[in-house]
Amino acid sequence: MAEVLVYVDHVDGAVRKPTLELLTLARRIGEPVAVALGSGAENTAAALAEHGAVKVLTHDAAEYADYLVVPKVDALQAAYDAVSPAAVLVPSSAEGKEIAARLAVRIGSGIITDATDLEAGDEGPVATQSVFAASFTTKTRVSKGTPVITVKPNSAAVEAAPAAGAVEALAVTFSDKATGTKVTARTPRESTGRPELTEAAIVVSGGRGVNGSENFAIIEALADSLGAAVGASRAAVDAGWYPHSNQVGQTGKSVSPQLYIANGISGAIQHRAGMQTSKTIVAVNKDAEAPIFDLVDYGVVGDLFDVVPQLTEEINTRKG
Amino acid sequence: MSLRIVVTVKYVPDATGDRHFADDLTVDRDDVDGLLSELDEYAVEQALQISENSDDDVEITVLTVGPEDAKDALRKALSMGADKAIHVEDDDLHGTDVIGTSLVLAKAIEKAGFDLVVSGMASTDGTAGVIPALLAERLGVPQVTLLSEVSVEDGVVKGRRDGDTASEQLEASLPAVVSVTDQSGEARYPSFKGIMAAKKKPVQAWDLSDLEIDTDEVGLEGAWTAVDSAAQRPARTAGTIVKDEGEGGKQLAEFLAGQKFI
Ligand SMILES: Cc1cc2nc3c(=O)[nH]c(=O)nc-3n(C[C@H](O)[C@H](O)[C@H](O)COP(=O)(O)OP(=O)(O)OC[C@H]3O[C@@H](n4cnc5c(N)ncnc54)[C@H](O)[C@@H]3O)c2cc1C
Ligand SMILES: Cc1cc2nc3c(=O)[nH]c(=O)nc-3n(C[C@H](O)[C@H](O)[C@H](O)COP(=O)(O)OP(=O)(O)OC[C@H]3O[C@@H](n4cnc5c(N)ncnc54)[C@H](O)[C@@H]3O)c2cc1C
Secondary structure, eight states: OEEEEEEEEEEEEEEEHHHHHHHHHHHHHEEEEEEEEEETGGOOOOHHHHTTOOOOEEEEOOHHHHHHHHHHHHHHHHHHHHHOOOEEEEEOOOOHHHHHHHOOOOOOOEEEEEEEEEEETTOOEEEEEEEETTTTHHHEEEEESSOEEETTSSSSSOOOOOOOOEEEEEOOOTTTTSSSSSEEEEEOOOSSSSSSSSGGSEEEEEEGGGHHHHHHHHHHHHHHHHHHHHOHHHHHHHHTSOOOGBBBSSSSOOOOOOOOEEEEEOOOHHHHTTTTTTEEEEEEEEEETTGGGGSSSSESSSSSSHHHHHHHHHHHHHOO | OOOEEEEEEOEETTSSSSBBBBBTSSBBOSOOOOOOOHHHHHHHHHHHHHHHHHHHHHHHEEEEOOOOGGHHHHHHHHHHTEEEEEEEOOOGGGGGHHHHHHHHHHHHOOOOOOSSSEEEEESSSSOOOOOOHHHHHHHHEEEHEEEEEEEEEEEEEEEEESSSSSEEEEEESEEEEEEEOOOOOOOOOOOHHEEEEEEEEEEEEHHHHHHHGGGGGGGHOOOEEEEEEEEOOOOOOOOEEEOOOOOOHHHHHHHHHTOOOO
């Protein structure tokens, strides 16, 4: 059976969920061979094996943390040369897309970005893309070279599928371009203790209607009652009320949770681009004409300062 | 010293219009107004600021690959303050994908001559966000991308990249390719004077033969990817909308409980 290269996104050996989803998709087209780089790479093996990786190629070097993107491209290319895979799958993070694109040009292949689904086809893997702010769905293929495809979070279920997951050291020789862009300082994002925005099953967001950073406590309280992640519109982020890392939309994160609750958000096309594929959508907005209501399964026309605290209290009461 | 900046700008269908696909599954450009991708305004803005903060002799060239109407995007960038423009236009470019587009842009940038390329973080139609990385790969220069802050001094570009798990300070020697995000600072509006001046600024036209690119490397035929189908997402079924009359939060909780979220 053909092998499929899967690029592993991990933090010091802890595999992030989108990579496990990639393994589910990879198994539809072949045998997953994972590539894990950097500090803690070998510690990824157990989780990857449990989800179907037949092999885990690992390599660690200071370059991965000290220089931007290119060392990882060099390593992925080394893995590509060693494995000759039928396809290369990479998680659709900003960095993942850049790594994938540079690999594609090096190996003379096409690339599909931000796939939301993947299946085997007669002429190679067929990707689904959700485009034009999620108003269209396209089916696309790579028609030249080995398909390189980046896949968005929440595109497949994580499935247990135990496999060997044998760890093998990957031999990597860095190119002379590897050290071109130096990372001179790195400040890790502070953990909030809440679920990762792109991976959360429930997202509770606030917009301009929240009207101030201190008021975001209302949004956070609702989120915590549901075990949800907190999102924000660009208007709320631009006003300095909430960090940019929580922005949902075209230039923020794109989320696809089971439940999305929009509070004081009008529903501009650029916001919808990041949340329109959520399974269930709920909105609280005092303007009955707000475009967000076109998307909702359930909407409350009202003041969020009344509705949201009441909702939070009711949830907490029901949970007992 | 001189500093030659090339800003790549894309002409896109207005995102607030009713965007759809043409029969050949390329972007329909006839029924929706086109404009300079808003996210490329940030690239033009940062190039202008780099120029304003520099003692060097800076020249800013804006470059687009696109159909006849893409001139509008160039004019807008010129009216913001860029010095000159290059328009790569060729019927054989219709349907080009990211690999092909990056090839054409890279050849044009090389032909124009550059010390710094400034791109947007992503286009507002294709939204791949990969062209800047591809340009760095093809041009063989450092990639300093997705910056929310950027500065150039003494032949070194520095910037801040806010990533998924960390915020990073980056540094590279010129020549280099940078891309900037919509967090890098509001783009200026063209002034009346700027709009008038733009009319007189030079716009150079190049086609594929000027760039010595074979037609089998670009266009729908030469594409590395194929679109098999495009379907409009069915409209979401209309939901229940209630007006809060004191019980809105409780009603919403009831709905969520019914859906097993509580
Ligand atoms: C290139 C580009 C990229 C962009 N990217 C993004 C992006 O990634 N994410 C994003 O979100 N936006 C993005 N935008 C901005 C987008 O166009 C909108 O401006 C933005 O989403 C508006 O945010 P909002 O809904 O919070 O604010 P508004 O549109 O001002 O809406 C506020 C809403 O709150 C309601 N409200 C006010 N007070 C209350 C109250 N007390 N109770 C209940 N409701 C109340 C109002 O009725 C209104 O509907 C982008 C724009 C451009 C041009
Ligand atoms: C809905 C949709 C999905 C697509 N999916 C794919 C895909 O999966 N794979 C694929 O190969 N192609 C794809 N394409 C084609 C791709 O969008 C075009 O090839 C496009 O020219 C470049 O990609 P982008 O717009 O995504 O650029 P991005 O990488 O998002 O653009 C980043 C920056 O590059 C610069 N830039 C991009 N295009 C130009 C240009 N023409 N002229 C000047 N500067 C430019 C701008 O500075 C821009 O801000 C898709 C197109 C559409 C409309």
